Amino acid sequence: MNFIFGFTFNFSAVALLFVGCGAVLQGCDKTIALEITNIYENGDTALHYDYCEDINDGRGFTSGIAGFCTGTGDAWLVIQEYHKLSGGKDQMSTFDPVLAEYAKTGNNATTGLSGYCTVWNKLGSSDSKFKQAQDTIRDSLYMDPAMDYAKQLGLKTSIAQGQLYDAGIQHGASDGPDGLGGMIAKTNALVTADEAGDSGSTLTVNGHKIDEIAWLNRFLGVRADVLSNPREPTNMSGAWAKTLYRIKSYQYAVGAKEYNWGDSVKVLDNDGKPITVTCAMALSSRQDSGVVGLSIARWPLFLIMSLGFYLTHVGSHRRGYR
Secondary structure, eight states: OEEETTEEESHHHHHHHTGGGOOSSOHHHHHHHHHHHHHHHHSSSSOOTTOEEEOSSSSSEEETTTTEETTTSHHHHHHHHHHHHHTSOOTTGGGHHHHHHHHHHTOOOOTTOTTHHHHHHHHHHHOHHHHHHHHHHHIIIIIHHHHHHHHHHTOOSHHHHHHHHHHHHHHOSSSSTTSHHHHHHHHHHTOOSOBOOSSSOEEEETTEEEEHHHHHHHHHHHHHHHHHSOSSGGGTTSOGGGGTHHHHHHHHHHHTTOOSOTTEEEEEOTTSOEEEEEHHHHHHHHHHHTOOSOOOOOOHHHHHHHHHHIIIIITTOOOOOO
């Protein structure tokens, strides 16, 4: 790793800077991937823009559709984006000094943020600009870097791309041992021979030809090991070990050969029960909440300025569980 202009620069930085290339997951495939992760995070497929609470995982308040945390800096990025859309002064402005300081230092305290969740609840329930801000930051920090990895690997199936997004949300996109990049590197290191399969997509890894689903199965094994035995101190609370249902859910879909989703896919919910996830479920939810589609706008200068926050506080220690 190198330190440039005060922030850490690594492969994840490159991925983040090139988000304008466009995501691999699009349309219903993207919607379904978001819904599946929502099941793991919230227990249902709805987009919980109004969610906010302290889950006592050492990351301050956790809130919104991607569990943006006050102690890791991504919540502050959402608020800054909302300020742009709202014109500057809004109901979140009162928290700016504290949020900026906590994001800068990685402070997991909630002192000075009395009423924060009340305001987040209100805006997340009724303000379309606040929802748009969450969509933008979620894609910029988690969806797009995950899809950049997918493009570099040559992943073509919905299920492999969706798994990288879910891993990015929980682990962050960094190349640390617990991050998405680190898990991909470890998975690739396990590829030592050609391996055929039935996915219809073949990857080239370490000079070997390997079926995409065979690679995905290895990745799921690596991720399960990280969830059970995190290497980074910030992830050693024991919370991740309780989220192995995320792995079992995708393994269930792999076993059913649900490689490409179309408008639906069957996975396991957090209790291990089969559930069919459809594109229409989220579209209905967005229309009810005043959000009809996902934002695809990008602000490169904003992302470059916020890169230090992302890599220092968000990259490899994203979430516990709730």
